[in-house]
Amino acid sequence: MSRPTRRVPDVLAAVDLGSNSFHMVVARHVDGQLVIIDRLREMVRLAEGVDEDGRLDKVVAARALACLQRFGQRIADMHADGVRVVGTNALRRARRKQSFLERAREAIGHPIEIIAGREEARLIYSGVAHTLPLDAGRRLVIDIGGGSTELIIGQGFEPLELESLHLGCVTMSAGHFADGKLSARRFAQARVAAQQELEPIQMAYRARGWDTVAGSSGTVRAIFEALRELDPQCTAITLSGMEKLIELLIRAGSNRLIPLATVNEERRAVFAGGLVILTEVFAQLGIRQMRVADGAMREGLLFDMMGRYTAEDARERTVRSMQQRYHVDLAQATRVEETAVEFLEQVRDAWQLDDPLAELALRWAARLHEIGLDVAHSGYHRHGAYLLENADMPGFAHEEQLLLARLVGAHRRKLVLEGVDDLIPPWDQLAERLILLLRLAVLLHRNRSGASLPALTLTPRGRTLELRFRLRALRDHPLTSADLQQEVEYLKAQSMRLRIFTA
Numbered sequence: 001m002s003r004p005t006r007r008v009p010d011v012l013a014a015v016d017l018g019s020n021s022f023h024m025v026v027a028r029h030v031d032g033q034l035v036i037i038d039r040l041r042e043m044v045r046l047a048e049g050v051d052e053d054g055r056l057d058k059v060v061a062a063r064a065l066a067c068l069q070r071f072g073q074r075i076a077d078m079h080a081d082g083v084r085v086v087g088t089n090a091l092r093r094a095r096r097k098q099s100f101l102e103r104a105r106e107a108i109g110h111p112i113e114i115i116a117g118r119e120e121a122r123l124i125y126s127g128v129a130h131t132l133p134l135d136a137g138r139r140l141v142i143d144i145g146g147g148s149t150e151l152i153i154g155q156g157f158e159p160l161e162l163e164s165l166h167l168g169c170v171t172m173s174a175g176h177f178a179d180g181k182l183s184a185r186r187f188a189q190a191r192v193a194a195q196q197e198l199e200p201i202q203m204a205y206r207a208r209g210w211d212t213v214a215g216s217s218g219t220v221r222a223i224f225e226a227l228r229e230l231d232p233q234c235t236a237i238t239l240s241g242m243e244k245l246i247e248l249l250i251r252a253g254s255n256r257l258i259p260l261a262t263v264n265e266e267r268r269a270v271f272a273g274g275l276v277i278l279t280e281v282f283a284q285l286g287i288r289q290m291r292v293a294d295g296a297m298r299e300g301l302l303f304d305m306m307g308r309y310t311a312e313d314a315r316e317r318t319v320r321s322m323q324q325r326y327h328v329d330l331a332q333a334t335r336v337e338e339t340a341v342e343f344l345e346q347v348r349d350a351w352q353l354d355d356p357l358a359e360l361a362l363r364w365a366a367r368l369h370e371i372g373l374d375v376a377h378s379g380y381h382r383h384g385a386y387l388l389e390n391a392d393m394p395g396f397a398h399e400e401q402l403l404l405a406r407l408v409g410a411h412r413r414k415l416v417l418e419g420v421d422d423l424i425p426p427w428d429q430l431a432e433r434l435i436l437l438l439r440l441a442v443l444l445h446r447n448r449s450g451a452s453l454p455a456l457t458l459t460p461r462g463r464t465l466e467l468r469f470r471l472r473a474l475r476d477h478p479l480t481s482a483d484l485q486q487e488v489e490y491l492k493a494q495s496m497r498l499r500i501f502t503a
Contacts, residue, residue: 008309009081011037014301015071015108019047019090019146020170020270021218022064024071025298026078034302040074042067043266046090047147047170054095061100065107072108082309084301086123086397087114089147089168101424111424113397117164121150122314122394123300125159128216130303131295137211142281143296144219144274146170151201151281153208161208162392165197169219173273180255182272187246190273194280202284213290217297218267219274224292225262226271236289239282245275304395314395319364322391326371332448337366340441343458344434350460351433355426361400362434365407369442372408385409399424403431410435411442415490436465436496443483464497474502 008029016023026038044067049060075083085104091097091114104112115123124143132139134156143150147168153161176190215224215237227234227241230248234241252258255268263271281287307313323330340362348354372383389405396404406420420431444453459466467484474481488498 006309011080012082013080014298015085016298017087023298056094068107083110118162118392121152121162124297125152127295127300128293129157140210140213143216167197167277169270169274173270177272182249190276198284214293215290216293229262238289242279318393326374333367335445336441340366343437346458347460381412411438466499468501
């Protein structure tokens with residue numbers, strides 16, 4: 001069952017909480033097109049505040065929250081109805097970040113999604129592809145962020161290879177140029193470190209090949225502007241040009257003495273690290289030249305949001321792909337989905353499940369609840385949960401994957417709510433309600449029959465759920481009656497009550 005399309009909001013806002021800078025772009029939706037009406041950027045250097053143990057520095061956290069408050073005010077002033085806020089490498093690395101995420105949500109007025117590296121790469125490619133002329137050939141896209149570097153080979157709007165490497169201008173600069181000193185020895189060490197990260201993907205990328213190369217985001221643009229300052233006739237980034245830049249920085253000897261007006265004060269501390277990364281990407285992949293693209297991840301977020309209001313939601317495509325990959329019984333999945341959503345309609349208001357993600361997560365979990373059968377029948381719900389939590393799922397934020405994993409992992413046998421408390425609010429409280437709806441839908445379709453279910457109603461009363469059948473319905477289905485009695489006992493162990501009435 002496909003999700004009905006919705007009207008695209010008049011104003012959309014995308015916020016990218018990068019490891020180096022926070023970006024926001026606001027666009028108006030006009031006649032099926034996006035028209036950019038505002039951009040904001042602040043260099044927060046969030047990656048600087050995440051130590052080796054993943055703890056987030058209080059000063060950096062306060063700087064980030066102040067920025068988010070300003071972004072939130074602009075979003076409110078511009079009446080943006082569709083908003084997505086995503087965190088990348090620095091927030092992926094951070095531990096015990098729950099408190100910060102809750103304060104961040106309050107500051108900007110919207111939930112924060114933390115996305116996986118490959119999802120970041122997919123969104124970057126979308127942003128670049130939608131803002132460059134359509135090209136029939138393959139395109140390599142490179143984006144160097146504060147904590148990671150994304151490399152994508154794609155054709156048209158479709159990515160073919162996606163990689164996110166642990167290389168970023170902030171982390172590379174902190175590791176090799178932390179005191180601001182620049183020397184030939186330090187550059188040599190940094191380049192070896194970059195080569196080590198690039199080595200595992202080098203052969204696969206060279207084998208896939210590309211026709212053109214595009215770079216996105218601040219580091220790439222800063223390098224291009226520096227090259228043009230050295231040579232006003234420069235039209236593209238080249239390896240020889242970057243080697244000259246490295247020689248220039250070595251002669252300067254220090255970040256603060258870099259003799260380039262285009263490398264401003266806030267960029268100086270991370271310029272050398274970004275330059276090393278891009279130089280080695282060129283050297284290891286054999287790139288001749290690269291042009292700078294206007295689009296980046298925030299534009300990709302905007303186009304992805306548009307898809308979520310139409311039939312092009314990347315998450316829907318991912319769910320269909322996983323159903324196919326893991327040989328899901330589509331008829332059974334559809335039966336469970338329809339019943340689970342019918343139950344949701346009956347309890348939505350009482351159980352405060354009016355967030356659109358509640359219905360989407362329930363639908364997706366129903367479609368994917370049996371993917372673990374492709375691993376083994378025994379404990380297949382646990383296998384399914386593992387797959388959902390750890391798979392690359394284009395379009396999904398990490399927290400959305402966790403929510404799906406918790407629903408699928410608890411949909412049968414003894415009710416185990418392990419890991420539900422780790423979900424971000426309000427899902428840490430609401431997930432068990434969605435789990436209960438999914439469990440009942442699966443239970444009632446256990447015979448895998450295409451016959452319609454008898455009329456039944458659900459009435460929630462706090463942590464009690466009342467289920468009403470016609471008496472004949474249970475008499476004609478003794479196995480269902482036994483399963484329901486077993487479910488009563490499973491729920492009782494979690495201080496929940498299922499009361500069954502017949503009339």
